[in-house]
Amino acid sequence: MDSRYVAEPYRIKVVEPIAVTTRAERQRYLVEAGYNTFLLRSDQVYIDLLTDSGTTAMSDNQWAGMMLGDEAYAGSRNFVHLQEVVREYHGFKHVVPTHQGRGAENLLSMICIKPGDYVPGNMYFTTTRAHQERNGAKFVDIIVDEAHDSQAELPFKGDVDLTKLQRLIDEVGADRIPYVCVAVTVNLAGGQPVSMANLRAVYELCSRHGIKVMFDATRCVENAYFIKTRERGYERKSIRDILKEMMSYADGCTMSGKKDCLVNIGGFLCMNDDRLYQQACELVVLFEGMPSYGGLAGRDMEAMARGIVESVDFHYIQHRVAQCAYLADRLKAGGVPLVRPTGGHAVFIDARAFLPHVPQDHFPAQALAAELYLESGVRSMERGIVSAGRNTETGENHRPKLELVRLTIPRRVYTYSHLDVVAESAIELFRRRDAIKGLRMVYEPQLLRFFTARFTPRGIDAAQVNRPAGGCSSQRDAVTEVETEVIG
Numbered sequence: 001m002d003s004r005y006v007a008e009p010y011r012i013k014v015v016e017p018i019a020v021t022t023r024a025e026r027q028r029y030l031v032e033a034g035y036n037t038f039l040l041r042s043d044q045v046y047i048d049l050l051t052d053s054g055t056t057a058m059s060d061n062q063w064a065g066m067m068l069g070d071e072a073y074a075g076s077r078n079f080v081h082l083q084e085v086v087r088e089y090h091g092f093k094h095v096v097p098t099h100q101g102r103g104a105e106n107l108l109s110m111i112c113i114k115p116g117d118y119v120p121g122n123m124y125f126t127t128t129r130a131h132q133e134r135n136g137a138k139f140v141d142i143i144v145d146e147a148h149d150s151q152a153e154l155p156f157k158g159d160v161d162l163t164k165l166q167r168l169i170d171e172v173g174a175d176r177i178p179y180v181c182v183a184v185t186v187n188l189a190g191g192q193p194v195s196m197a198n199l200r201a202v203y204e205l206c207s208r209h210g211i212k213v214m215f216d217a218t219r220c221v222e223n224a225y226f227i228k229t230r231e232r233g234y235e236r237k238s239i240r241d242i243l244k245e246m247m248s249y250a251d252g253c254t255m256s257g258k259k260d261c262l263v264n265i266g267g268f269l270c271m272n273d274d275r276l277y278q279q280a281c282e283l284v285v286l287f288e289g290m291p292s293y294g295g296l297a298g299r300d301m302e303a304m305a306r307g308i309v310e311s312v313d314f315h316y317i318q319h320r321v322a323q324c325a326y327l328a329d330r331l332k333a334g335g336v337p338l339v340r341p342t343g344g345h346a347v348f349i350d351a352r353a354f355l356p357h358v359p360q361d362h363f364p365a366q367a368l369a370a371e372l373y374l375e376s377g378v379r380s381m382e383r384g385i386v387s388a389g390r391n392t393e394t395g396e397n398h399r400p401k402l403e404l405v406r407l408t409i410p411r412r413v414y415t416y417s418h419l420d421v422v423a424e425s426a427i428e429l430f431r432r433r434d435a436i437k438g439l440r441m442v443y444e445p446q447l448l449r450f451f452t453a454r455f456t457p458r459g460i461d462a463a464q465v466n467r468p469a470g471g472c473s474s475q476r477d478a479v480t481e482v483e484t485e486v487i488g
Protein backbone atom coordinates (compact mmCIF):
# COMPACT_ATOMS: atom_id res chain seq x y z
CA MET A 1 0.00 0.00 0.00
CA ASP A 2 1.08 3.57 -0.77
CA SER A 3 3.05 5.01 2.18
CA ARG A 4 0.73 8.01 2.38
CA TYR A 5 -1.92 5.68 3.72
CA VAL A 6 -0.30 4.82 7.03
CA ALA A 7 -1.51 1.61 8.64
CA GLU A 8 -3.60 1.62 11.80
CA PRO A 9 -1.52 2.77 14.81
CA TYR A 10 -3.57 0.50 17.08
CA ARG A 11 -4.55 -3.12 17.31
CA ILE A 12 -7.96 -4.59 17.93
CA LYS A 13 -8.74 -5.87 21.43
CA VAL A 14 -12.55 -5.92 21.41
CA VAL A 15 -14.69 -6.52 18.35
CA GLU A 16 -18.27 -5.64 17.59
CA PRO A 17 -19.86 -7.87 14.95
CA ILE A 18 -21.71 -5.93 12.26
CA ALA A 19 -24.66 -6.93 10.11
CA VAL A 20 -23.83 -8.78 6.93
CA THR A 21 -27.00 -8.65 4.86
CA THR A 22 -28.19 -9.81 1.46
CA ARG A 23 -29.35 -7.47 -1.25
CA ALA A 24 -32.90 -8.83 -0.87
CA GLU A 25 -32.85 -8.00 2.86
CA ARG A 26 -31.49 -4.53 2.21
CA GLN A 27 -34.18 -3.94 -0.40
CA ARG A 28 -36.81 -4.73 2.24
CA TYR A 29 -35.13 -2.58 4.92
CA LEU A 30 -34.85 0.29 2.47
CA VAL A 31 -38.55 0.17 1.61
CA GLU A 32 -39.40 -0.01 5.33
CA ALA A 33 -37.16 3.02 5.90
CA GLY A 34 -38.86 4.98 3.11
CA TYR A 35 -35.53 5.25 1.23
CA ASN A 36 -34.21 7.47 4.02
CA THR A 37 -30.90 6.34 5.55
CA PHE A 38 -31.81 8.09 8.82
CA LEU A 39 -34.69 5.63 9.24
CA LEU A 40 -32.56 2.52 8.90
CA ARG A 41 -31.83 0.67 12.09
CA SER A 42 -28.19 0.51 12.99
CA ASP A 43 -28.27 -3.30 12.97
CA GLN A 44 -29.33 -3.24 9.31
CA VAL A 45 -26.18 -1.33 8.37
CA TYR A 46 -22.85 -2.90 7.42
CA ILE A 47 -20.59 0.16 7.34
CA ASP A 48 -22.03 3.22 9.06
CA LEU A 49 -20.70 6.50 7.65
CA LEU A 50 -23.66 8.61 8.73
CA THR A 51 -21.62 10.78 11.09
CA ASP A 52 -18.34 11.00 13.00
CA SER A 53 -20.16 12.45 16.02
CA GLY A 54 -20.03 10.28 19.11
CA THR A 55 -19.20 7.22 16.99
CA THR A 56 -15.56 6.99 18.12
CA ALA A 57 -13.99 3.81 19.44
CA MET A 58 -12.45 4.55 22.84
CA SER A 59 -9.06 3.15 23.81
CA ASP A 60 -8.30 0.61 26.55
CA ASN A 61 -6.87 3.52 28.55
CA GLN A 62 -10.11 5.47 28.26
CA TRP A 63 -12.18 2.44 29.26
CA ALA A 64 -9.88 1.93 32.24
CA GLY A 65 -10.52 5.56 33.14
CA MET A 66 -14.26 4.89 33.06
CA MET A 67 -13.77 2.59 36.04
CA LEU A 68 -12.19 5.44 37.94
CA GLY A 69 -15.28 7.63 37.72
CA ASP A 70 -15.74 9.71 40.86
CA GLU A 71 -19.49 10.20 40.92
CA ALA A 72 -19.58 12.64 43.81
CA TYR A 73 -22.15 15.38 43.25
CA ALA A 74 -19.59 18.11 43.74
CA GLY A 75 -15.84 18.36 43.25
CA SER A 76 -15.30 15.11 41.32
CA ARG A 77 -11.61 14.29 40.89
CA ASN A 78 -12.35 13.58 37.21
CA PHE A 79 -13.35 17.22 36.80
CA VAL A 80 -10.04 18.25 38.35
CA HIS A 81 -8.28 16.01 35.85
CA LEU A 82 -10.24 17.42 32.91
CA GLN A 83 -9.42 20.94 34.09
CA GLU A 84 -5.71 20.10 34.27
CA VAL A 85 -5.71 18.58 30.80
CA VAL A 86 -7.60 21.50 29.23
CA ARG A 87 -5.23 24.01 30.84
CA GLU A 88 -2.25 22.07 29.60
CA TYR A 89 -3.40 21.20 26.07
CA HIS A 90 -5.68 24.10 25.17
CA GLY A 91 -4.23 26.69 27.52
CA PHE A 92 -7.50 28.20 28.77
CA LYS A 93 -7.84 29.18 32.41
CA HIS A 94 -11.43 28.00 32.94
CA VAL A 95 -13.43 25.03 31.73
CA VAL A 96 -17.15 24.36 32.20
CA PRO A 97 -18.24 20.83 31.24
CA THR A 98 -21.49 20.42 29.26
CA HIS A 99 -23.42 17.40 28.02
CA GLN A 100 -22.21 18.05 24.47
CA GLY A 101 -21.12 20.89 22.20
CA ARG A 102 -24.50 22.60 21.87
CA GLY A 103 -24.72 22.86 25.67
CA ALA A 104 -21.60 25.01 25.57
CA GLU A 105 -23.00 27.02 22.64
CA ASN A 106 -26.16 27.70 24.63
CA LEU A 107 -24.20 29.06 27.60
CA LEU A 108 -21.88 31.19 25.49
CA SER A 109 -24.69 32.68 23.42
CA MET A 110 -26.83 33.45 26.46
CA ILE A 111 -23.99 35.16 28.30
CA CYS A 112 -22.50 37.22 25.50
CA ILE A 113 -25.27 38.12 23.05
CA LYS A 114 -27.74 41.01 23.31
CA PRO A 115 -30.64 41.37 20.85
CA GLY A 116 -29.47 43.30 17.77
CA ASP A 117 -25.88 42.02 17.99
CA TYR A 118 -23.92 40.52 15.11
CA VAL A 119 -21.89 37.34 15.36
CA PRO A 120 -19.52 36.86 12.42
CA GLY A 121 -18.27 33.36 11.67
CA ASN A 122 -16.38 31.38 9.03
CA MET A 123 -19.52 29.73 7.67
CA TYR A 124 -22.35 28.74 9.94
CA PHE A 125 -22.89 25.52 11.80
CA THR A 126 -26.51 24.55 12.43
CA THR A 127 -26.66 24.40 16.24
CA THR A 128 -24.15 27.23 16.65
CA ARG A 129 -26.15 29.62 14.49
CA ALA A 130 -29.46 28.53 16.02
CA HIS A 131 -28.23 29.44 19.51
CA GLN A 132 -26.89 32.78 18.30
CA GLU A 133 -30.19 33.62 16.60
CA ARG A 134 -32.26 32.44 19.54
CA ASN A 135 -30.47 35.03 21.65
CA GLY A 136 -31.17 37.81 19.17
CA ALA A 137 -27.99 37.95 17.10
CA LYS A 138 -27.62 38.01 13.36
CA PHE A 139 -25.05 35.59 11.95
CA VAL A 140 -22.73 37.07 9.30
CA ASP A 141 -20.66 34.78 7.09
CA ILE A 142 -17.06 36.04 6.82
CA ILE A 143 -15.41 32.97 5.30
CA VAL A 144 -13.32 33.38 2.11
CA ASP A 145 -15.46 33.23 -1.05
CA GLU A 146 -13.72 30.10 -2.32
CA ALA A 147 -15.18 28.07 0.55
CA HIS A 148 -18.52 28.18 -1.26
CA ASP A 149 -17.01 26.72 -4.43
CA SER A 150 -16.89 22.91 -4.24
CA GLN A 151 -14.03 22.69 -6.75
CA ALA A 152 -11.65 25.41 -5.49
CA GLU A 153 -8.43 23.70 -4.35
CA LEU A 154 -7.11 25.76 -1.41
CA PRO A 155 -4.95 24.48 1.45
CA PHE A 156 -6.86 26.59 3.99
CA LYS A 157 -10.33 26.95 2.57
CA GLY A 158 -11.74 27.65 6.04
CA ASP A 159 -9.89 30.98 6.44
CA VAL A 160 -11.67 34.13 7.53
CA ASP A 161 -11.80 36.89 4.92
CA LEU A 162 -10.31 39.77 6.94
CA THR A 163 -11.77 42.36 4.58
CA LYS A 164 -15.28 41.05 5.23
CA LEU A 165 -14.64 41.17 8.98
CA GLN A 166 -13.23 44.70 8.83
CA ARG A 167 -16.16 45.83 6.69
CA LEU A 168 -18.66 44.50 9.22
CA ILE A 169 -16.86 46.22 12.09
CA ASP A 170 -16.91 49.50 10.13
CA GLU A 171 -20.60 49.11 9.29
CA VAL A 172 -22.13 48.07 12.62
CA GLY A 173 -19.45 49.08 15.14
CA ALA A 174 -17.35 46.88 17.39
CA ASP A 175 -19.70 47.28 20.35
CA ARG A 176 -22.40 45.35 18.51
CA ILE A 177 -20.11 42.38 17.88
CA PRO A 178 -19.79 40.44 21.16
CA TYR A 179 -17.38 37.92 19.66
CA VAL A 180 -16.22 36.42 16.41
CA CYS A 181 -16.81 32.67 16.14
CA VAL A 182 -14.03 30.85 14.29
CA ALA A 183 -14.58 27.17 13.53
CA VAL A 184 -11.46 25.00 13.28
CA THR A 185 -12.08 23.10 10.98
CA VAL A 186 -15.19 24.21 9.05
CA ASN A 187 -17.64 21.30 9.04
CA LEU A 188 -20.14 22.59 6.49
CA ALA A 189 -17.39 23.56 4.04
CA GLY A 190 -16.32 19.91 4.06
CA GLY A 191 -13.93 19.89 7.02
CA GLN A 192 -11.70 22.65 5.63
CA PRO A 193 -8.94 23.99 7.92
CA VAL A 194 -7.93 27.51 8.95
CA SER A 195 -4.25 28.52 8.76
CA MET A 196 -2.28 29.68 11.78
CA ALA A 197 -1.48 32.94 9.98
CA ASN A 198 -5.19 33.60 9.55
CA LEU A 199 -6.03 32.75 13.18
CA ARG A 200 -3.28 35.14 14.30
CA ALA A 201 -4.51 37.91 12.00
CA VAL A 202 -8.13 37.53 13.11
CA TYR A 203 -7.08 37.71 16.75
CA GLU A 204 -4.95 40.81 16.16
CA LEU A 205 -7.73 42.57 14.28
CA CYS A 206 -10.30 41.71 16.95
CA SER A 207 -7.99 42.70 19.81
CA ARG A 208 -7.50 46.13 18.26
CA HIS A 209 -11.28 46.61 18.37
CA GLY A 210 -11.84 45.00 21.76
CA ILE A 211 -13.80 42.09 20.23
CA LYS A 212 -13.46 38.60 21.68
CA VAL A 213 -12.56 35.58 19.55
CA MET A 214 -14.29 32.31 20.46
CA PHE A 215 -13.36 29.13 18.61
CA ASP A 216 -15.69 26.32 17.74
CA ALA A 217 -12.88 23.90 18.59
CA THR A 218 -14.81 20.73 17.74
CA ARG A 219 -12.24 19.48 15.20
CA CYS A 220 -9.22 21.45 16.41
CA VAL A 221 -6.82 18.50 16.27
CA GLU A 222 -7.63 17.85 12.61
CA ASN A 223 -6.98 21.55 12.01
CA ALA A 224 -3.62 21.31 13.80
CA TYR A 225 -2.66 18.38 11.59
CA PHE A 226 -3.40 20.36 8.42
CA ILE A 227 -1.29 23.25 9.74
CA LYS A 228 1.59 20.88 10.37
CA THR A 229 1.39 19.34 6.92
CA ARG A 230 0.48 22.44 4.87
CA GLU A 231 1.78 25.62 6.53
CA ARG A 232 5.40 26.72 6.29
CA GLY A 233 7.26 26.82 9.58
CA TYR A 234 5.14 24.16 11.30
CA GLU A 235 6.52 21.01 9.66
CA ARG A 236 8.68 20.15 12.67
CA LYS A 237 6.34 21.26 15.44
CA SER A 238 4.30 18.74 17.40
CA ILE A 239 0.52 18.57 17.07
CA ARG A 240 0.35 19.43 20.75
CA ASP A 241 2.41 22.61 20.35
CA ILE A 242 0.47 23.64 17.24
CA LEU A 243 -2.82 23.12 19.06
CA LYS A 244 -1.67 25.24 21.96
CA GLU A 245 -0.53 28.03 19.65
CA MET A 246 -3.86 27.92 17.78
CA MET A 247 -5.76 28.27 21.03
CA SER A 248 -3.59 31.20 22.11
CA TYR A 249 -5.37 33.22 19.40
CA ALA A 250 -8.75 32.85 21.11
CA ASP A 251 -10.35 34.10 24.31
CA GLY A 252 -12.23 30.86 24.74
CA CYS A 253 -13.93 28.05 22.88
CA THR A 254 -16.89 25.72 22.70
CA MET A 255 -16.10 22.05 22.25
CA SER A 256 -18.08 19.03 21.15
CA GLY A 257 -16.16 16.21 22.80
CA LYS A 258 -17.94 13.76 20.49
CA LYS A 259 -15.53 14.56 17.70
CA ASP A 260 -11.84 15.27 18.34
CA CYS A 261 -11.89 14.47 22.09
CA LEU A 262 -12.54 10.81 21.18
CA VAL A 263 -15.58 10.18 23.36
CA ASN A 264 -19.17 9.12 22.73
CA ILE A 265 -20.69 11.98 24.73
CA GLY A 266 -19.45 15.23 26.28
CA GLY A 267 -18.38 18.77 25.62
CA PHE A 268 -17.20 21.94 27.34
CA LEU A 269 -16.92 25.70 27.29
CA CYS A 270 -13.59 27.43 27.94
CA MET A 271 -12.60 30.99 28.65
CA ASN A 272 -9.84 33.07 30.22
CA ASP A 273 -12.08 35.86 31.49
CA ASP A 274 -13.00 35.48 35.19
CA ARG A 275 -16.26 37.38 34.95
CA LEU A 276 -17.43 35.33 31.97
CA TYR A 277 -16.58 32.19 33.90
CA GLN A 278 -18.61 33.40 36.86
CA GLN A 279 -21.64 33.95 34.62
CA ALA A 280 -21.20 30.55 32.96
CA CYS A 281 -21.06 28.87 36.36
CA GLU A 282 -24.37 30.46 37.31
CA LEU A 283 -26.13 29.43 34.08
CA VAL A 284 -24.69 25.92 33.81
CA VAL A 285 -26.46 24.98 37.04
CA LEU A 286 -29.75 25.80 35.35
CA PHE A 287 -29.20 23.93 32.09
CA GLU A 288 -26.62 21.21 32.64
CA GLY A 289 -25.64 20.65 36.27
CA MET A 290 -23.03 21.78 38.78
CA PRO A 291 -20.00 23.54 37.22
CA SER A 292 -17.93 20.50 38.21
CA TYR A 293 -19.91 18.03 36.06
CA GLY A 294 -22.16 19.92 33.61
CA GLY A 295 -24.45 17.05 32.73
CA LEU A 296 -21.71 14.45 32.53
CA ALA A 297 -20.90 11.50 34.77
CA GLY A 298 -17.48 11.59 36.39
CA ARG A 299 -16.45 8.65 34.21
CA ASP A 300 -17.37 10.59 31.06
CA MET A 301 -15.12 13.48 32.09
CA GLU A 302 -12.29 11.03 32.76
CA ALA A 303 -12.70 9.43 29.32
CA MET A 304 -12.71 12.89 27.72
CA ALA A 305 -9.58 14.03 29.60
CA ARG A 306 -7.76 10.89 28.44
CA GLY A 307 -9.19 11.28 24.92
CA ILE A 308 -7.73 14.78 24.60
CA VAL A 309 -4.27 13.48 25.49
CA GLU A 310 -4.56 10.64 22.94
CA SER A 311 -5.93 12.89 20.21
CA VAL A 312 -2.73 14.93 19.84
CA ASP A 313 -0.68 11.81 19.13
CA PHE A 314 0.75 12.36 15.66
CA HIS A 315 0.24 8.78 14.53
CA TYR A 316 -3.40 8.79 15.53
CA ILE A 317 -4.29 11.96 13.66
CA GLN A 318 -2.10 11.14 10.68
CA HIS A 319 -3.96 7.85 10.25
CA ARG A 320 -7.35 9.50 10.65
CA VAL A 321 -6.75 12.08 7.94
CA ALA A 322 -5.07 9.43 5.76
CA GLN A 323 -8.26 7.34 5.89
CA CYS A 324 -10.24 10.25 4.46
CA ALA A 325 -7.61 10.82 1.78
CA TYR A 326 -7.54 7.11 0.94
CA LEU A 327 -11.28 6.89 0.40
CA ALA A 328 -11.25 10.08 -1.65
CA ASP A 329 -8.31 8.92 -3.81
CA ARG A 330 -9.94 5.57 -4.54
CA LEU A 331 -13.21 7.23 -5.49
CA LYS A 332 -11.45 9.80 -7.67
CA ALA A 333 -9.52 7.05 -9.45
CA GLY A 334 -12.87 5.45 -10.28
CA GLY A 335 -14.18 8.70 -11.72
CA VAL A 336 -16.56 9.56 -8.87
CA PRO A 337 -17.00 13.35 -8.64
CA LEU A 338 -16.09 14.76 -5.21
CA VAL A 339 -15.96 18.05 -3.33
CA ARG A 340 -12.35 19.28 -3.21
CA PRO A 341 -10.03 19.27 -1.40
CA THR A 342 -10.81 16.43 0.98
CA GLY A 343 -11.09 17.62 4.57
CA GLY A 344 -10.36 15.90 7.85
CA HIS A 345 -13.51 13.99 8.69
CA ALA A 346 -15.48 13.08 5.60
CA VAL A 347 -15.59 12.64 1.84
CA PHE A 348 -18.40 14.35 -0.05
CA ILE A 349 -19.74 12.94 -3.33
CA ASP A 350 -21.10 15.54 -5.75
CA ALA A 351 -24.47 13.95 -6.55
CA ARG A 352 -25.35 16.55 -9.20
CA ALA A 353 -22.33 15.60 -11.25
CA PHE A 354 -22.82 11.90 -10.45
CA LEU A 355 -26.46 11.87 -11.61
CA PRO A 356 -26.76 14.77 -14.08
CA HIS A 357 -29.93 13.21 -15.54
CA VAL A 358 -31.77 13.39 -12.19
CA PRO A 359 -33.30 16.84 -11.65
CA GLN A 360 -32.90 18.36 -8.18
CA ASP A 361 -36.64 17.92 -7.55
CA HIS A 362 -36.09 14.17 -7.84
CA PHE A 363 -33.60 14.28 -4.93
CA PRO A 364 -30.37 13.03 -6.56
CA ALA A 365 -28.32 12.89 -3.34
CA GLN A 366 -31.08 11.13 -1.45
CA ALA A 367 -31.42 8.63 -4.30
CA LEU A 368 -27.68 8.03 -4.39
CA ALA A 369 -27.47 7.46 -0.63
CA ALA A 370 -30.31 4.93 -0.91
CA GLU A 371 -28.63 3.15 -3.85
CA LEU A 372 -25.33 2.96 -1.97
CA TYR A 373 -27.05 1.27 0.94
CA LEU A 374 -28.79 -1.15 -1.40
CA GLU A 375 -25.55 -1.94 -3.18
CA SER A 376 -23.41 -2.75 -0.14
CA GLY A 377 -25.04 -1.88 3.20
CA VAL A 378 -23.07 1.38 3.50
CA ARG A 379 -24.97 4.16 5.24
CA SER A 380 -24.25 7.74 4.20
CA MET A 381 -26.12 11.02 4.58
CA GLU A 382 -27.87 13.31 2.12
CA ARG A 383 -26.74 16.94 2.27
CA GLY A 384 -28.78 18.59 -0.45
CA ILE A 385 -32.29 19.74 -1.19
CA VAL A 386 -33.92 17.43 1.36
CA SER A 387 -31.67 18.68 4.19
CA ALA A 388 -32.09 22.29 3.07
CA GLY A 389 -35.86 22.19 3.65
CA ARG A 390 -38.33 24.89 2.66
CA ASN A 391 -38.43 28.64 3.03
CA THR A 392 -40.72 29.15 6.02
CA GLU A 393 -42.35 32.23 4.48
CA THR A 394 -42.91 31.23 0.87
CA GLY A 395 -43.09 27.45 1.37
CA GLU A 396 -40.74 27.03 -1.59
CA ASN A 397 -37.99 24.44 -1.47
CA HIS A 398 -34.57 25.89 -0.73
CA ARG A 399 -32.38 24.94 -3.67
CA PRO A 400 -28.84 24.55 -2.41
CA LYS A 401 -26.08 24.79 -4.98
CA LEU A 402 -24.50 21.69 -3.53
CA GLU A 403 -26.27 18.35 -3.75
CA LEU A 404 -24.00 16.05 -1.75
CA VAL A 405 -23.72 12.60 -0.22
CA ARG A 406 -21.53 12.69 2.88
CA LEU A 407 -19.36 9.71 3.78
CA THR A 408 -18.23 10.50 7.32
CA ILE A 409 -15.45 8.47 8.87
CA PRO A 410 -15.77 7.52 12.54
CA ARG A 411 -12.53 7.65 14.52
CA ARG A 412 -10.60 4.38 15.01
CA VAL A 413 -13.61 2.29 13.97
CA TYR A 414 -13.11 1.04 10.40
CA THR A 415 -10.13 -0.30 8.48
CA TYR A 416 -8.92 0.38 4.96
CA SER A 417 -10.71 -2.81 3.88
CA HIS A 418 -14.01 -1.30 4.93
CA LEU A 419 -13.16 1.81 2.94
CA ASP A 420 -12.40 -0.43 -0.06
CA VAL A 421 -15.94 -1.79 0.15
CA VAL A 422 -17.31 1.76 0.24
CA ALA A 423 -15.18 2.87 -2.71
CA GLU A 424 -15.89 -0.20 -4.82
CA SER A 425 -19.63 0.01 -4.36
CA ALA A 426 -19.72 3.74 -5.13
CA ILE A 427 -17.62 3.13 -8.25
CA GLU A 428 -19.93 0.31 -9.30
CA LEU A 429 -22.88 2.68 -8.96
CA PHE A 430 -21.01 5.26 -11.00
CA ARG A 431 -20.57 2.72 -13.81
CA ARG A 432 -24.27 2.10 -14.01
CA ARG A 433 -25.33 5.63 -13.03
CA ASP A 434 -27.54 6.07 -16.09
CA ALA A 435 -29.93 3.47 -14.67
CA ILE A 436 -30.28 5.24 -11.30
CA LYS A 437 -33.55 7.07 -11.03
CA GLY A 438 -34.67 9.81 -8.70
CA LEU A 439 -37.16 9.60 -5.85
CA ARG A 440 -40.53 11.05 -5.03
CA MET A 441 -41.22 12.34 -1.52
CA VAL A 442 -44.37 10.66 -0.18
CA TYR A 443 -44.23 11.91 3.39
CA GLU A 444 -42.80 15.28 4.38
CA PRO A 445 -42.57 16.39 8.01
CA GLN A 446 -42.75 20.14 8.52
CA LEU A 447 -39.47 20.69 10.30
CA LEU A 448 -36.04 19.20 9.66
CA ARG A 449 -37.61 16.92 7.13
CA PHE A 450 -34.43 15.01 6.31
CA PHE A 451 -34.68 13.04 9.56
CA THR A 452 -38.02 11.38 8.86
CA ALA A 453 -39.11 12.13 5.29
CA ARG A 454 -40.15 9.08 3.26
CA PHE A 455 -39.58 8.43 -0.42
CA THR A 456 -40.41 6.01 -3.17
CA PRO A 457 -38.58 5.36 -6.43
CA ARG A 458 -39.91 7.32 -9.39
CA GLY A 459 -42.27 5.22 -11.45
CA ILE A 460 -43.82 3.34 -8.53
CA ASP A 461 -47.34 4.20 -7.49
CA ALA A 462 -47.23 6.15 -4.22
CA ALA A 463 -50.25 4.17 -2.96
CA GLN A 464 -48.17 0.97 -2.81
CA VAL A 465 -45.67 2.49 -0.46
CA ASN A 466 -45.55 1.45 3.19
CA ARG A 467 -46.78 4.06 5.57
CA PRO A 468 -44.47 5.04 8.44
CA ALA A 469 -43.73 1.94 10.49
CA GLY A 470 -44.18 1.82 14.26
CA GLY A 471 -42.01 4.28 16.13
CA CYS A 472 -41.77 6.80 13.34
CA SER A 473 -44.59 9.08 14.35
CA SER A 474 -43.29 9.48 17.90
CA GLN A 475 -39.82 10.03 16.50
CA ARG A 476 -41.26 12.72 14.29
CA ASP A 477 -42.86 14.49 17.23
CA ALA A 478 -39.60 14.45 19.13
CA VAL A 479 -37.77 15.94 16.19
CA THR A 480 -40.29 18.64 15.39
CA GLU A 481 -40.20 19.89 18.95
CA VAL A 482 -36.46 20.36 18.94
CA GLU A 483 -36.03 22.72 16.08
CA THR A 484 -32.31 23.01 16.40
CA GLU A 485 -31.52 19.32 16.62
CA VAL A 486 -28.98 18.32 14.05
CA ILE A 487 -26.48 15.67 13.25
CA GLY A 488 -22.93 16.97 13.53
Ligand SMILES: *Cc1c(COP(=O)(O)O)cnc(C)c1O
Pocket residue numbers: 053100101102103125127128183187216218255256257258259266267487488
Ligand atom coordinates in the same frame (compact mmCIF):
# COMPACT_ATOMS: atom_id res chain seq x y z
C1 LIG B 1 -21.12 18.58 16.23
C2 LIG B 1 -20.80 19.99 16.11
C3 LIG B 1 -21.29 20.94 17.03
C4 LIG B 1 -22.32 20.59 18.08
O1 LIG B 1 -21.85 19.65 18.96
P1 LIG B 1 -22.79 18.53 19.63
O2 LIG B 1 -21.85 17.80 20.53
O3 LIG B 1 -23.34 17.69 18.52
O4 LIG B 1 -23.85 19.25 20.38
C5 LIG B 1 -20.86 22.24 16.90
N1 LIG B 1 -20.02 22.61 15.92
C6 LIG B 1 -19.54 21.74 15.01
C7 LIG B 1 -18.62 22.21 13.94
C8 LIG B 1 -19.92 20.40 15.07
O5 LIG B 1 -19.47 19.55 14.15
